Amino acid sequence: MASTHDVVIVGAGHGGAQVAAALRQHGFTGSVTLVGDEPGLPYERPPLSKDYLSGETPFERLLIHPPAFWRDRDVEVRSGRRVIEVDPREHRVVCDDGSMIGYSHLVWAAGGAARTLSCPGHDLRGVYTVRTVADSDRIRAELPAVTRVVVIGGGYIGLEAAAVLGSAGKHVTVVEAQDRVLARVAGVQLARFYENEHRARGVGIRLGATVECLEGNDSRVAGVRLADGELLPCELVIVGIGIAPSVGPLLAAGAQDGGRVGGVAVDKSCHTTLPDVFAIGDCAAHRNHFADGELIRLESVQNANDQAAVVARTLCGEDAEYDAVPWFWSKQYDLRLQTAGLSSGHDQSVVRGDPATRRFSVVYLRDGVVVALDCVNAVKDYVQGKKLVTGRLWVDPATLADPAVALKDLTPSATAAPH
Ligand SMILES: Cc1cc2nc3c(=O)[nH]c(=O)nc-3n(C[C@H](O)[C@H](O)[C@H](O)COP(=O)(O)OP(=O)(O)OC[C@H]3O[C@@H](n4cnc5c(N)ncnc54)[C@H](O)[C@@H]3O)c2cc1C
Numbered sequence: 001m002a003s004t005h006d007v008v009i010v011g012a013g014h015g016g017a018q019v020a021a022a023l024r025q026h027g028f029t030g031s032v033t034l035v036g037d038e039p040g041l042p043y044e045r046p047p048l049s050k051d052y053l054s055g056e057t058p059f060e061r062l063l064i065h066p067p068a069f070w071r072d073r074d075v076e077v078r079s080g081r082r083v084i085e086v087d088p089r090e091h092r093v094v095c096d097d098g099s100m101i102g103y104s105h106l107v108w109a110a111g112g113a114a115r116t117l118s119c120p121g122h123d124l125r126g127v128y129t130v131r132t133v134a135d136s137d138r139i140r141a142e143l144p145a146v147t148r149v150v151v152i153g154g155g156y157i158g159l160e161a162a163a164v165l166g167s168a169g170k171h172v173t174v175v176e177a178q179d180r181v182l183a184r185v186a187g188v189q190l191a192r193f194y195e196n197e198h199r200a201r202g203v204g205i206r207l208g209a210t211v212e213c214l215e216g217n218d219s220r221v222a223g224v225r226l227a228d229g230e231l232l233p234c235e236l237v238i239v240g241i242g243i244a245p246s247v248g249p250l251l252a253a254g255a256q257d258g259g260r261v262g263g264v265a266v267d268k269s270c271h272t273t274l275p276d277v278f279a280i281g282d283c284a285a286h287r288n289h290f291a292d293g294e295l296i297r298l299e300s301v302q303n304a305n306d307q308a309a310v311v312a313r314t315l316c317g318e319d320a321e322y323d324a325v326p327w328f329w330s331k332q333y334d335l336r337l338q339t340a341g342l343s344s345g346h347d348q349s350v351v352r353g354d355p356a357t358r359r360f361s362v363v364y365l366r367d368g369v370v371v372a373l374d375c376v377n378a379v380k381d382y383v384q385g386k387k388l389v390t391g392r393l394w395v396d397p398a399t400l401a402d403p404a405v406a407l408k409d410l411t412p413s414a415t416a417a418p419h
Pocket of ligand 1: 011012035037038046081112280282301302304331
C-alpha cells in the first residue's frame with residue numbers, strides 16, 4: 001500500500017532541494033517528500049571538481065542545508081532510494097527497495113549520469129568520472145599513489161579537475177577531440193586563453209586527439225592510447241565527456257522526450273506531457289528565450305534553481321514561467337569565470353581588455369545584438385553586461401571593445417525585437 005504525498009520530488013540534488021525549500025518559503029503546507037538515490041542530504045555539486053577535490057572544503061560545507069533545515073520545514077528526505085518506475089495513471093512511483101509512494105504532483109529532478117567511455121579498457125580500475133561526492137572521494141583516495149593523470153574531455157569539469165590535480169603536483173594531460181577546449185560552450189578566444197593558462201602551468205593539452213583504448217596492468221589503468229598510436233602513460237584517468245539525462249522511468253511512462261537534446265520535454269512552467277508531473281534542471285528540455293526559442297537543456301545550478309522556483313510557485317497557485325537569462329561560473333587556478341547568456345550561434349565576438357592581464361571579457365553578438373558574455377576575473381563586466389544580454393541590445397562593437405567604457409554606460413543603438 002503506497003503512502004500518498006502532496007508533492008513527491010525525485011532527485012535530491014540542486015533542483016530537488018530547491019523545489020522543497022521554495023515550496024515552504026511560499027507557504028505550501030502540504031506534505032513534501034524528497035527521494036534521492038545518493039546517501040545523505042542534498043549537497044553542492046560544483047566543488048566536486050574544484051575545492052572539494054583539492055581537499056580545501058570539507059563535505060559538511062557542501063550541504064545545501066543542514067539537517068535541521070529539513071526537519072524544521074517538515075520535508076521528508078528519503079535517501080539511498082532510486083525511483084525505477086512512474087505510474088502516471090495511479091499517480092505513484094516505485095523505488096528500487098520495492099516501496100511505492102503516491103503523489104498528487106511529481107517533480108522529476110534527477111539530473112544526469114556522467115557519460116563513460118565505451119572503448120576497450122573503459123572499465124579498468126583507476127578510471128573515474130566526476131558527478132557525485134563518492135566519485136570525488138574515490139579520486140582523492142587514489143591521489144597519493146598517482147603521479148600521472150590523463151583527463152579525457154576539455155570541458156569545464158575536465159579543465160577544473162586538471163587545474164586542481166596539476167596544482168597538487170601531478171603530471172596532467174588533457175585529451176580533447178575537438179580543435180580547442182570548451183568547444184561546446186565558449187568562443188575561440190576564451191578557449192585559447194585557458195589552453196595557454198594550463199600549458200603555462202605544465203598541464204599538457206592535446207587537441208584533435210581521440211582515444212583508441214585504455215591500456216592496463218593487472219586490470220588497473222596504465223595508459224591512454226590515442227588514435228595516432230601514441231601512448232600517454234598514467235595511473236589515473238578522469239573522463240569528463242558530458243552527461244546522459246536520467247529520465248528512463250519518465251519516458252517509459254510515456255512522457256515526451258527532448259528529441260535531439262535528450263532529456264524530457266517540458267513547457268514554460270516545467271510541466272512534462274504527463275499529468276501532474278514536472279521536470280527541472282539538467283534533465284529538462286525546454287524552449288529557451290535566449291536560444292531563440294530552441295529546445296535546449298542547461299546544465300547549471302542556476303537553471304536548476306530557477307526552474308525549481310517556477311515549479312514551487314506554480315504549485316502554490318501562481319502563474320509562473322521560466323525565462324531567466326542563463327548564467328554559469330567556473331573556477332580554474334585563480335581564474336574566476338562568469339558567463340551570461342548563450343554564445344552558441346554568435347557571428348561576432350569582441351574582447352574587452354587584455355587576456356595577458358588575466359582580467360578580460362569576451363562579448364558575443366549575433367546580428368549585432370549582444371547574446372552572451374564570458375568574463376574572466378571581471379565581475380563588473382559580468383554584472384553590467386548581463387543587462388545587455390537580458391535587454392537584447394544592439395551595441396556598437398568598437399565601443400564595446402573599449403574597456404575604459406563601463407558596460408553600464410554604453411548607449412544601446414536599439415533593442416532587438418523580443419521573441
Ligand atoms: C563536478 C561538477 C562541477 C560542476 N560545476 C558547476 C559550476 O561551476 N557551475 C554550475 O552552474 N554548475 C556546475 N555543475 C553542474 C550542476 O551541478 C548541475 O547543473 C546541477 O547539479 C543540476 O541540478 P539537478 O537538480 O538537475 O541535478 P543533480 O544536482 O545532479 O541532482 C539529481 C539527483 O537525482 C539523483 N537521481 C537520479 N536518478 C534518480 C532516481 N531514479 N531516483 C532517485 N534519485 C535519482 C541523482 O543521483 C542526483 O543526486 C557542475 C557539475 C559537476 C558534476
